[in-house]
Amino acid sequence: MTTESPAPPEVTPPGDMQTAGAAASKSKRKRVPYLLLLPGGLWLIMFYLIPMIQLAGVSLQEGSFEAGYEFTWAWRNYTDAFAAFGGHFVRSILYAGTATLLALLIGYPLAYGIAFRGGRYRNLLLILVLMPFLTPFLLRTLAWKVILADSGWVVGVLQSIGIIAENGRLLATGWAVVAGITYNFLAFMTLPIYVSLEKIDPSLIEAAQDLYSNPRTAFRKVTLPLSRAGIVAGTLLTLIPASGDFVNAQLLGNPRQLMIGNVIDSRFLRIVDYPTAAALSFTLMVAILLIVIPYVRAVGTEDLVA
Amino acid sequence: MAPTRRKGSMDAVAALAARNGMDRREFLKRLGLTGALLTGGPALLAACGVDSASTTTTTAAPAAGSSTTAAAMSTELNIANWPFYIDVLEDGWFDTTSLDDFTAATGITVNYFEEVNDNDEFFGKYQAPLSQGQAIGRDIAVLTDWMAARFIRLGWTEELNYDNIPNAVNLVDALKSPGFDSARKYTLPWQSGLTALGYDPNMTDGELTSINDIFDPKFAGKVTMLTEMRDTMGLVMLGMDIDPATATVEDAKAATDKMQKAVDDGQIRAFTGNEYTSDLASGDAWVSFAWSGDVIQLQIDNPDLKFLVPEEGAMLWSDNMLIPKGAENKHNAEIYMNDVYDPRVAAKIESWVNFICPVNGAQQAMRDLGAEIEDDDLVALADDPLIFPTDADLAKTHIIKDLTEDEETEWNTLFQAVLGA
Numbered sequence: 001m002t003t004e005s006p007a008p009p010e011v012t013p014p015g016d017m018q019t020a021g022a023a024a025s026k027s028k029r030k031r032v033p034y035l036l037l038l039p040g041g042l043w044l045i046m047f048y049l050i051p052m053i054q055l056a057g058v059s060l061q062e063g064s065f066e067a068g069y070e071f072t073w074a075w076r077n078y079t080d081a082f083a084a085f086g087g088h089f090v091r092s093i094l095y096a097g098t099a100t101l102l103a104l105l106i107g108y109p110l111a112y113g114i115a116f117r118g119g120r121y122r123n124l125l126l127i128l129v130l131m132p133f134l135t136p137f138l139l140r141t142l143a144w145k146v147i148l149a150d151s152g153w154v155v156g157v158l159q160s161i162g163i164i165a166e167n168g169r170l171l172a173t174g175w176a177v178v179a180g181i182t183y184n185f186l187a188f189m190t191l192p193i194y195v196s197l198e199k200i201d202p203s204l205i206e207a208a209q210d211l212y213s214n215p216r217t218a219f220r221k222v223t224l225p226l227s228r229a230g231i232v233a234g235t236l237l238t239l240i241p242a243s244g245d246f247v248n249a250q251l252l253g254n255p256r257q258l259m260i261g262n263v264i265d266s267r268f269l270r271i272v273d274y275p276t277a278a279a280l281s282f283t284l285m286v287a288i289l290l291i292v293i294p295y296v297r298a299v300g301t302e303d304l305v306a
Numbered sequence: 307m308a309p310t311r312r313k314g315s316m317d318a319v320a321a322l323a324a325r326n327g328m329d330r331r332e333f334l335k336r337l338g339l340t341g342a343l344l345t346g347g348p349a350l351l352a353a354c355g356v357d358s359a360s361t362t363t364t365t366a367a368p369a370a371g372s373s374t375t376a377a378a379m380s381t382e383l384n385i386a387n388w389p390f391y392i393d394v395l396e397d398g399w400f401d402t403t404s405l406d407d408f409t410a411a412t413g414i415t416v417n418y419f420e421e422v423n424d425n426d427e428f429f430g431k432y433q434a435p436l437s438q439g440q441a442i443g444r445d446i447a448v449l450t451d452w453m454a455a456r457f458i459r460l461g462w463t464e465e466l467n468y469d470n471i472p473n474a475v476n477l478v479d480a481l482k483s484p485g486f487d488s489a490r491k492y493t494l495p496w497q498s499g500l501t502a503l504g505y506d507p508n509m510t511d512g513e514l515t516s517i518n519d520i521f522d523p524k525f526a527g528k529v530t531m532l533t534e535m536r537d538t539m540g541l542v543m544l545g546m547d548i549d550p551a552t553a554t555v556e557d558a559k560a561a562t563d564k565m566q567k568a569v570d571d572g573q574i575r576a577f578t579g580n581e582y583t584s585d586l587a588s589g590d591a592w593v594s595f596a597w598s599g600d601v602i603q604l605q606i607d608n609p610d611l612k613f614l615v616p617e618e619g620a621m622l623w624s625d626n627m628l629i630p631k632g633a634e635n636k637h638n639a640e641i642y643m644n645d646v647y648d649p650r651v652a653a654k655i656e657s658w659v660n661f662i663c664p665v666n667g668a669q670q671a672m673r674d675l676g677a678e679i680e681d682d683d684l685v686a687l688a689d690d691p692l693i694f695p696t697d698a699d700l701a702k703t704h705i706i707k708d709l710t711e712d713e714e715t716e717w718n719t720l721f722q723a724v725l726g727a
Contacts, residue, residue, distance in 0.1 A: 064711060064715065065433075065711075066459060066711045067711070088727075142584075145581075145584070145588075145590075146588070149588050149589075149590055150588075150590050151588065151590075169527065171575075172575050172576055253576075254569075254576050255569045255574070255724065255725050255726030257726070258725070258726035258727050262727040263727040265727070266722045266725070267722075267727075269424075269426040269427060269429075269430050270722055271719055271722060272426075272715075273715070
């Protein structure tokens, strides 16, 4: 959404201004959109494209830090990395997908409630949604360790009603990781949905009711389609960073729940194997694109731009 | 960037601890301490010396970017150290800190950055400028043995001028000649410590004696090990009767196989950095591989917690001061190193830090300081064997071997696979 390209420059309607001056101003007007693109474009080239090319270069190198890396078109880095860590990719996408779904199921009613039932408490409620973000990401995740502790009340209650086994636990399980991701990205889901719901003209819903639709149909035919842009934005904002997340898995999971972000972290920082780390990062990026592009094509981005 | 703390994982842990009302000192240092690398075990007790003759005659380091000549005029000093690794006023015994005293005595302003949360992270952050021969704006960095070794291998350190550090004679014998820097040409220890078992006897239902107790199925899902490869590998090897000082890649493989089985059986709950302290405190972990200074701090809240040096022994490591290549205030850095090797200054730092002090005479100095401020607790602290271990205690410690870059990669790859990455 931040990198959305603007609509193509509008063609100036042909008129009767055929003088030289008008032609000059016409070509100038043609240039203006591109000039407006310049700052953003330069920014993207400097901080996105160049690092990306560098990363691609590193991913095809061979060698070691102390002996020096050499560029050798080492495509093997990709096949080796995928062979070794394919399971981590699958797990990352599974966890991120589950968390995105959960965040949608929690975030949509939340946003709906605030937008339509919030009344004068709307702003207060919005602030409450944002409040946890004043605490650093890491602290929020660590707080979950306290909440989900083996001797904590959450586990105690779940044990006593038989949802988890007598000696069962929540921490160091996949559920804890998914719960952590869901929580940490909930606001990214809630806010775009809120924005799109808040824009809906209530008279449209009234009109639907005037046409004898029951509340459920009105929701399905009016509210839901009109909030689609928010849902698309929210799911992308959650799914993409969640697939690369490594903090939740490190703190709330155990070695069998680590995600691809943990592998990249370990390759880059611990093993100092920059080529494999770069190859994994690239593969992750491609994997996300392969998921996101069909999704966006299917649901459409017009609403996002509008 | 704030002049003191970098926003980083350790700070977050510490801040959380503070919120939970735990003593902030319990979250001492390091997400990632590490096994020591001194040299093969025998050298531990071999007292070679840092005699000034062997170290002072060498000329100043040549390489590009070095600016030792300009240093004489400077009144600044930039130190990068681990969080909670020096005395502060809060919870302290004295009215001034050792850094205050240093500035008062020398006129040198110290910018103290608590930015080393993790050796690997520090390396990742500064490798780009250092490998291009650029200075990193730090005159002293405190790094664990193996990372200090890597810095030396890469030529990223300035040679120490011992003319400026006469107090270095106070370095304890056991640490005078590590394998990675056998004449201490580039490094001086800041603190040492032990890695062994921390446990809660109320949970384990009795005393433990062996490293292998961590593999007892009674404690399934309630044990943690450290993400620091050398600490965890060293202890597991000791439990398998393998000497970490001479271990081969096959030994490393055997150790990681054993750990992998424990992971698959659900025995090991997690591999952690410093977070194991909160796991031990909350009862989520009953038995952990632990660092000595941390457990001393945990005992303030829970006196029952035990730090066990098992029958097989414990791992000994050090964090070392070194001067990164091209440091602008090298001379000041050496004056500071001299200062902290003054036993009274060392005792003052130790009174707050609680790891193993590398300075001879600091134990007596701590007793003297305690007498001066009439505080019996401080006098008693001087007799804590985890801060001032006896030679007999040190004889039970082991040091992991100096790994070459290739070995380091192989061991790390094996170990990271167990960690799940």
